[in-house]
Amino acid sequence: MDNIQIIALKESVLEDNDQDAKALREELRSRGTCLLNLMSAPGSGKTSTLLALNRAFAGRLRWAVMEADIDSAVDAKTMQEAGVPTVQLHTGGMCHLDADMTRQGIRALPIRDAELIVLENIGNLVCPAEFDTGAAINMTILSVPEGDDKPTKYPLMYEKCSVLVVNKIDTLPVFDFDKSRMEQAARMRNPDMEIFYISAKTGEGVQELADALVAKVKEWNAG
Amino acid sequence: MDNIQIIALKESVLEDNDQDAKALREELRSRGTCLLNLMSAPGSGKTSTLLALNRAFAGRLRWAVMEADIDSAVDAKTMQEAGVPTVQLHTGGMCHLDADMTRQGIRALPIRDAELIVLENIGNLVCPAEFDTGAAINMTILSVPEGDDKPTKYPLMYEKCSVLVVNKIDTLPVFDFDKSRMEQAARMRNPDMEIFYISAKTGEGVQELADALVAKVKEWNAG
Numbered sequence: 001m002d003n004i005q006i007i008a009l010k011e012s013v014l015e016d017n018d019q020d021a022k023a024l025r026e027e028l029r030s031r032g033t034c035l036l037n038l039m040s041a042p043g044s045g046k047t048s049t050l051l052a053l054n055r056a057f058a059g060r061l062r063w064a065v066m067e068a069d070i071d072s073a074v075d076a077k078t079m080q081e082a083g084v085p086t087v088q089l090h091t092g093g094m095c096h097l098d099a100d101m102t103r104q105g106i107r108a109l110p111i112r113d114a115e116l117i118v119l120e121n122i123g124n125l126v127c128p129a130e131f132d133t134g135a136a137i138n139m140t141i142l143s144v145p146e147g148d149d150k151p152t153k154y155p156l157m158y159e160k161c162s163v164l165v166v167n168k169i170d171t172l173p174v175f176d177f178d179k180s181r182m183e184q185a186a187r188m189r190n191p192d193m194e195i196f197y198i199s200a201k202t203g204e205g206v207q208e209l210a211d212a213l214v215a216k217v218k219e220w221n222a223g
Numbered sequence: 224m225d226n227i228q229i230i231a232l233k234e235s236v237l238e239d240n241d242q243d244a245k246a247l248r249e250e251l252r253s254r255g256t257c258l259l260n261l262m263s264a265p266g267s268g269k270t271s272t273l274l275a276l277n278r279a280f281a282g283r284l285r286w287a288v289m290e291a292d293i294d295s296a297v298d299a300k301t302m303q304e305a306g307v308p309t310v311q312l313h314t315g316g317m318c319h320l321d322a323d324m325t326r327q328g329i330r331a332l333p334i335r336d337a338e339l340i341v342l343e344n345i346g347n348l349v350c351p352a353e354f355d356t357g358a359a360i361n362m363t364i365l366s367v368p369e370g371d372d373k374p375t376k377y378p379l380m381y382e383k384c385s386v387l388v389v390n391k392i393d394t395l396p397v398f399d400f401d402k403s404r405m406e407q408a409a410r411m412r413n414p415d416m417e418i419f420y421i422s423a424k425t426g427e428g429v430q431e432l433a434d435a436l437v438a439k440v441k442e443w444n445a446g
Binding site for chain 2: 041042043069070071072074093095122123124125126127130143145146147149150152153154155156168171174
């Protein structure tokens with residue numbers, strides 16, 4: 001499929017994922033790489049947000065993307081066509097990635113010196129939240145059509161995330177979505193959560209998110 | 224929380240879930256009950272579809288709903304206020320239900336002689352598809368904002384489902400959603416899939432879905 005490199009992930013044999021994740025995080029930091037774990041429900045717009053960020057990064061970051069999916073290479077193809085170094089990871093039915101699977105992906109990336117690596121996790125609000133991938137930043141996307149009650153229904157995901165991106169804000173007039181209700185529920189899970197409102201489609205809010213991420217990555221990599 | 228019965232599900236100790244699911248399905252059939260397993264991504268509109276169906280059933284079915292969630296009793300409260308016998312099931316973090324957990328829910332329902340029991344499964348397109356709950360009908364909701372590529376990305380879910388409900392069709396003008404592309408991908412997974420287009424919000428298409436479900440339930444229960 002158009003030169004997309006597809007890696008079939010092997011299930012981890014390690015007992016202690018937390019330990020392994022911590023080791024991966026430190027290893028990455030020592031070589032100046034920030035790993036961002038991007039999570040959301042299916043269809044929240046992970047890939048289109050990454051495409052919009054790529055335009056807004058405007059060459060300020062050397063970055064790469066790992067697209068994790070049960071099957072298909074649709075998203076990796078999209079990212080690669082946009083000029084972002086990409087690898088497609090297939091979990092073979094597994095619902096999440098752990099640190100060892102993440103490491104398998106990083107080794108398969110076509111570049112070695114990325115300042116930012118984004119892991120686009122499986123579209124799932126439950127299982128990915130349970131496994132530390134070694135990421136320095138956990139970021140969740142909530143799209144407006146999903147409703148403002150998601151932080152109440154998927155508490156662990158919101159507890160684990162430090163950055164929340166509310167996507168598809170161009171559709172706010174079409175849906176009943178109460179921003180303050182959502183924010184209140186999200187901050188109950190994580191009082192320090194940073195929240196960005198964007199439309200990956202129209203570009204609204206994307207520059208602010210991109211600038212904040214660039215700053216976070218540079219700060220992390222400076223150690 | 225307003226007299227909502229909340230059941231904390233115990234993890235199944237049974238080795239063979241397929242065997243157990245088969246036994247539950249036959250047991251339910253023998254007492255004239257059809258179990259429908261309702262699955263979707265978070266925010267596709269499972270609960271609002273059930274509310275719309277309740278109006279469209281117009282008393283033709285004795286039915287009950289089991290609301291499965293990680294946490295919260297938001298959905299059970301909504302259904303109970305609409306007059307539908309309901310129980311809230313808490314999985315305590317687990318990402319799916321199996322047959323034994325489903326049975327725990329059925330035993331806790333406030334009615335014994337339901338012709339239809341709907342299990343509103345955890346919002347997740349991956350794990351619930353892997354476990355037979357004992358349902359006679361597996362139904363998935365795909366909402367328009369999620370995109371037309373979901374059958375390609377979550378193949379097992381589409382393989383397991385016999386009824387696909389495409390919800391939020393009132394938002395078709397706002398999103399790029401190619402019906403024929405979606406249908407083609409869905410039927411690749413299950414050629415016999417029945418597809419219904421509805422808007423739980425405006426009511427469009429709901430009567431046709433309700434009529435089809437009433438017919439299916441009566442046929443199943445007639446054995």
